Amino acid sequence: MTVAEQIRSQFDQLTPAERELANTLIANYPMAGLGTIMELATAAKVSTPTVMRTVKKLGFGGFPAFQNALHDELKQTLSDPIDKHDHWANDVPAEHMLNQFATAVTNNLRQSLKQLDHKTFDDVVTLLTEKERSIHIVGGRITHAFADYLQTHLQVIRKNSHMLPASSGLWPHHLLNVNEGDILVIFDVRRYEADLLELAKLANKRNVKIILFTDQWLSPITSYATHYFSCRIEAPSGWDSGVVTLFLIETLISAMEEVLWPETSSRLKELEDIFDFTGRFKR
Template identity: 30%
Template sequence: MAGMVEDPTQSVIDTIMAHMDALTPKGRILGNYILQYPRKAVFMTTKELAETTRVSEATVVRFVGQLGYEGYGDFLQALRDHVDTGLSLPERVELDGMTGPAGDRFHRIVLEEMNNLRQLYEHIDSEALSAFADQIQKAPSVCVVGSRISYTFAYYLGWSLTKVRKGVTLIKGSDSAAIDWLNNAPAESLVILFAISRYPTELIRLGKVARRLGHTLFVVTDSALCPLIPFAHRHLVAPTKSFPLVGYATAISCVVDYLIQELAGRDGDELKKHQDRLEQIYRENDILFDMHTERMD
């Protein structure tokens, strides 16, 4: 029976190199091919990889098990994460499926997001999800941080959290004042940092600052290779199977939706008081359109 990869944050390439001496001769043929052509291998089935390297499919399956992966799908996900970190924008455009008729492209994108959701459903760490919700509920103060595309998710979670609790601060990582906001946050705040490939260095810097300031750092990311994971107190990976041109939104949006609904289902009377106050403020300041009171001219 296949074991588990000893360090899931280690690149699959490093894992292959570490096991190379212990592999069979045919296993080394596979390993050398993947080391040389990872961007080709990542799109291959077991049959295609076996035919390309002139070994049997059984050899491919044994090779994956020797590396510590539970199955070929887990191996491909690890290889996908490795390849994704090194793809430039021009290289992403050249990937299969990025070009073609607009109608075909739309259906491809929808199918890719459906596959990404299946990947999330089958591989999400449910215990980590629950622990995230627990910490958000207990934390005296929460800072939500994102930068570039990940700011989209940070804003979504930060704005949504204001509907279920107090003490939430939204921080834009690309703002030079982000460090000031972290420094001014209450002691032992919970810092939730969204980091999406291709991982802006400013977020890595802010993650290190949050740790030095004594805050609790939680990282939500799309890959086990995220460079913030090694110094986070806890992390949650929302994996995707496809290679995005810029980014895929569905998987991490589902994580945000879960966290908000989970928290909303826990707080009972306290939540109702908080939301009643919000609704009163909305009415007094005419914040939201009300179909029952508005009249069309």
């Protein structure tokens, strides 16, 4: 039973001043009840004790209790409609790693998306599709695989994307090939790597645009990055999860593809022809 229903059901038992209150409360429900008891009293043009008596009459212990009820209701109304499946896998107990991980991962995704500024996303898509800029990609110990994945896909949809060598000793040398206005994509999640930070500083000095993929605690590279994505990486284990990071990479690729479709389609065609020729793939 909602607070509004409670008010309506007892409306006829209220005194004139109390009805005044009830009316203003319902008139802009539930906002009117979210402030202080004084604000509500003023809005209804009654005194605070009247409010007090009314909420008690309605069955609440006091004004805070009444307000909590409103809060709980609001929570329901605003709560995510995205189903919280407590059981993802069939016939598997909820404590099974599969279910735990599925829950954690979707939470990560939901929260990361809430924090993501979509303008950042769109700006990055624009940057990455400007073909006069060349792209350079680098990752850390764990994130190296993501850098690899991004590169594999970028290669197909545009020219001039390169992986930085695995050995950090070669990075300064490689930076000579990076021009002002070029893009450096860095993956850096905890524990943040000192070499990557140095690289970012150097690149920043050369006016290279830095796009950073990091975690919710933000790598120190953030200060040097033109744009950054913070992907939540919580997992029910000692490990971190890269699922959200991968999600973002793939979404970026898809968004880029939309923009670049004319060029992409012909590149893809060429690629298919080459693979057909080499016979590496099953038809």
